[in-house]
Amino acid sequence: MAEHIARSGVHVNARNNVNAPHSAACYKLAMENNWLDRLREAIEKDGRSLNQLSIDAGLGRNYVQQMIKDGKKPGAEKLASILDALGQEVSFYVLTGLKFNPSDLELLRIVSSIDGASKGHARALLERLRDTPDEPTQSPSYEEEDPSKLEKSE
Known part of the structure; x- marks a missing residue:
């Protein structure tokens, strides 16, 4: 059995695999909610070749292509690498199903x-x-200053 060492709430086993409880919970949640379909969708929309995305993610040249073709589910580290290469907006979408700008x-x-x-x-x-229903956000007493007056006063 692998020995675990706890440092600041993060467990590291003999193979240097990291297991932070919050990361594991996020990973488990993502795994249960059609994440793989969203990942495939994001990869298709990305515009890079599958080989280039693999390289940008720091994985083997054909990893993403094989993952898609063979229906492989990447482990947490490889998923994180792919998501890093795809960017934060896409990462949030893949993991949560919510689109962030x-x-x-x-x-x-x-x-x-x-x-x-x-x-x-x-x-x-x-x-x-x-x-609150859509209402003007400016108070009625607020008046925008005329930019031409700002230039004259300086």
Whole structure:
């Protein structure tokens, strides 16, 4: 049986395979939700040849082609390499089924960097914004300054 060493909540076995509990949970969730179909779709839409995608992912030249042709399911490390080569937006789509744009990803980065209490406030604010009917976001008293006046005053 392989020996496991725990470092900062990450378990490393004798073969240097890493097993972080949150990574394993994300991987398991992705495996249960049509991820392979979304991965194939993303690969087809990518525009690169299967060989080039394999090379860009740091895998064997024919890995992606064989994976698609033979219906192979990549392990976590190879999946991560392919997703890295495809980019963040595609990665989120493959793993979750949700399509993110760069603005969505930036919002996730911001939210993930704030503390727990602030996340609660941010969530409440976002829920209010989501539930509010479309209305002008500017208050009636707000007046945009004429750009030509800004140039004159400088």
